[in-house]
Amino acid sequence: MPVIAVHGEKLSLDSVTFDAAAGVFKLHSSADQSSILTFEYVLTPHTDYQPKNYTLHLLYNSKFSENDIFQVYERDLNKRIGWIFPLQSLLSTDHDYAENVHFLKYAFVAFQKLLTNVNIALDREINDLRKVYDADSTIVLILSNQTLPDGFPFQFYLPALFKYGYYFKYVKDFHSITKPPDGTKVHLQQIASPLQQEDYLTELFEALIYEQHPLVKFHLLYQVIELLIEKVLRHEFKAVCDELKAVCDKLEEKKIYIHDLQEHIKDFIPEEKRIKKLFSDYEKNLDIEDLRNQCDSLLQAIGKAEQTGEGIAKSLYAVRNFIVHDYRSLPKLQIDTLKDINSHFEILLVDMLLNLEMPPI
Amino acid sequence: MSTKNTTMNIVNKLFDERINAMNVLLQMSVKDYVSIGNSITAKNEFQRARVRRSSSVYQLLREDLKSGCLMPPIILAIKMEGMQGNSNPKNITDKQILSLVKKTDNLIILDGLQRTFTLIDLVEELKKPGDGSLDQFYARPLRVEVYLGLKKIGVLYRMLTLNTGQTPMSTRHQIEILYSDYLTKELEGIHFFTEANGQRVQTVGDYQFKDVVEGFLSYLDRDELGITRSELLENIQNLDNLSKENRDSDVFEEYITSHHSFVQRIDELSNHWQFNPDDCEPNKISGPFGKTCVDFFTKGIALSGYGAAIGKLKDKGVIKDFDDLKATIKQIRFDGAPDEAMCTFLVNLSHIKDNAKKIGSAQRLYFTYFFRELFNKEGDSFLVIEQAIDNGFKKYQYELG
Numbered sequence: 223m224p225v226i227a228v229h230g231e232k233l234s235l236d237s238v239t240f241d242a243a244a245g246v247f248k249l250h251s252s253a254d255q256s257s258i259l260t261f262e263y264v265l266t267p268h269t270d271y272q273p274k275n276y277t278l279h280l281l282y283n284s285k286f287s288e289n290d291i292f293q294v295y296e297r298d299l300n301k302r303i304g305w306i307f308p309l310q311s312l313l314s315t316d317h318d319y320a321e322n323v324h325f326l327k328y329a330f331v332a333f334q335k336l337l338t339n340v341n342i343a344l345d346r347e348i349n350d351l352r353k354v355y356d357a358d359s360t361i362v363l364i365l366s367n368q369t370l371p372d373g374f375p376f377q378f379y380l381p382a383l384f385k386y387g388y389y390f391k392y393v394k395d396f397h398s399i400t401k402p403p404d405g406t407k408v409h410l411q412q413i414a415s416p417l418q419q420e421d422y423l424t425e426l427f428e429a430l431i432y433e434q435h436p437l438v439k440f441h442l443l444y445q446v447i448e449l450l451i452e453k454v455l456r457h458e459f460k461a462v463c464d465e466l467k468a469v470c471d472k473l474e475e476k477k478i479y480i481h482d483l484q485e486h487i488k489d490f491i492p493e494e495k496r497i498k499k500l501f502s503d504y505e506k507n508l509d510i511e512d513l514r515n516q517c518d519s520l521l522q523a524i525g526k527a528e529q530t531g532e533g534i535a536k537s538l539y540a541v542r543n544f545i546v547h548d549y550r551s552l553p554k555l556q557i558d559t560l561k562d563i564n565s566h567f568e569i570l571l572v573d574m575l576l577n578l579e580m581p582p583i
Numbered sequence: 584m585s586t587k588n589t590t591m592n593i594v595n596k597l598f599d600e601r602i603n604a605m606n607v608l609l610q611m612s613v614k615d616y617v618s619i620g621n622s623i624t625a626k627n628e629f630q631r632a633r634v635r636r637s638s639s640v641y642q643l644l645r646e647d648l649k650s651g652c653l654m655p656p657i658i659l660a661i662k663m664e665g666m667q668g669n670s671n672p673k674n675i676t677d678k679q680i681l682s683l684v685k686k687t688d689n690l691i692i693l694d695g696l697q698r699t700f701t702l703i704d705l706v707e708e709l710k711k712p713g714d715g716s717l718d719q720f721y722a723r724p725l726r727v728e729v730y731l732g733l734k735k736i737g738v739l740y741r742m743l744t745l746n747t748g749q750t751p752m753s754t755r756h757q758i759e760i761l762y763s764d765y766l767t768k769e770l771e772g773i774h775f776f777t778e779a780n781g782q783r784v785q786t787v788g789d790y791q792f793k794d795v796v797e798g799f800l801s802y803l804d805r806d807e808l809g810i811t812r813s814e815l816l817e818n819i820q821n822l823d824n825l826s827k828e829n830r831d832s833d834v835f836e837e838y839i840t841s842h843h844s845f846v847q848r849i850d851e852l853s854n855h856w857q858f859n860p861d862d863c864e865p866n867k868i869s870g871p872f873g874k875t876c877v878d879f880f881t882k883g884i885a886l887s888g889y890g891a892a893i894g895k896l897k898d899k900g901v902i903k904d905f906d907d908l909k910a911t912i913k914q915i916r917f918d919g920a921p922d923e924a925m926c927t928f929l930v931n932l933s934h935i936k937d938n939a940k941k942i943g944s945a946q947r948l949y950f951t952y953f954f955r956e957l958f959n960k961e962g963d964s965f966l967v968i969e970q971a972i973d974n975g976f977k978k979y980q981y982e983l984g
Binding site: 284286288308310314316317318358 | 870937939
């Protein structure tokens, strides 16, 4: 709730009303009726919706245009759950949605919630939302509570939002190859259910992924591979355990194929093999070419061409080993290649987190 | 207003050489002034807006007024049309002055609108007790300054340089007040609409008044972005430009009549162009900026670009004055098919809409470059509309980097 200083005292502006005749929102204090801040609302007001039925999230990216206004669809629910748009879209009637009633209903609620969400001290001179929020980089995501299940896990959608270029926090000069949505809709999906208990992923997309130093960033991103191949290890181990149990249950009857068992275990114990298994059995339809090419480019530059051309698992693992053991030898000219690797790596990871499927045992 | 029971006296008359106007200091009763104030605010829609900021300052003022405090003079002006033939304010008699003031039709409040509302509200408050406090308040003296025989641009200049008042008016508001009489009179085929009367721009000569004000502000400021509704103009550059304007002519009138002649010319040259989706590449146009020449070029965005461009060209000496500009407008032409040129214009504006962080600012910039290209005698696109569209867009893109 915003506060305002009056004669040295802090007053909460705990009431918001809309003056239709003047076209302004008014922030009041119930304690002091004369304390009012007004904010002009330039869009056509549609007051049908109640703010308490909507949830507002703020995301960031300074590269979006005023006209980048999208409906938000949830893939599994298969319905529209809200809208996402730059804050600038609330401050202008020049975009394509200025007369779209559906947008305008959400916009009205969003503006009101933006006013009540302010947690800083205001002064009487502030009458423009641009003075409270950074209109150049702030993105508004407004969701209808009625379309969402109870306890809607917003953090599970951070990777999908990231891929579109909607970032959880604002970092100046954060470089990424994320792409804004095509068309009029943003389709969101949660990260795969085997990963939903992993707190590291929330931490990654809330903060760590905005790390600028390429070495640190690579390590932080590679932790996701470590996490995923841990899942592979456990899943494969379970398969072995089940197999062993079946044999033990009928020890006298069952033939024990020692060699097959050994080969199966050898297939997933070494890290590189687990990475290969991850890409071949646990992830489908990934676009790995750009990352592989960037990895091979770096490997060639550091004299490890023999480790290139054999697939993403080998190339990525080779880069990882170099970074861990020999970063000090990385030529300065290759820092940009490492940055490019990170850019493609983070996008690929999003796809992996969304598409991970445990194969049948 | 009745001439009986008035206590209106002329205290002093001084001539302002800078703006060529007589300034008359009057003393009158609160009753006299409240009557004037009610009349002005009732007749002029632009003088009805009450302050949006916190009312605690005015609450304090109400209490102080009850206690007999003296306010600084409220400043009024009598529009030139209201001078009743008294073209030389130096020769006007005191009797004529009082007669002009009492005829409130041509009065505007330059400074003191919110104080006027405070006085009106206080009168309403004091009517209720019926204890004689109203009569006592009515009898209190009040000082009022009135400017006589002032051309509008001189008024604007004086308002900006004085910059007095507890609640400064925005330049936009000041311009709306000054030129509000155009809402009821025809000007060379031009008609102004307001949001209140709900009419739409349809034929050549139709304008939304607020868009014209926006464009005029851009001309004064030499900046297509102009000033927002709630900001006070403190731009020294603006004052400097204003001071150079010819105070004998009505710049606002010249601005809008020149624009009107441009719209007439391009509408005629294009054979009354109308947007036809079949003629343009539809996948490149997301919502056409305008569907006719009138719709296109009378939008606030276009008017702002026009104003800023003309202002800048005037400052550089490329355009001598508005007469020079009108002569240039008569020569503009399409070298190729007008439909194609207008489609290109639409595609460019649509591209801006899809890619700009702030659509309005970006499109205003493009229009500024378009008009500069079109009217710059020293440029490659001089008089040729297609070239101005293309080269203006290139300059816009270059500006963005």
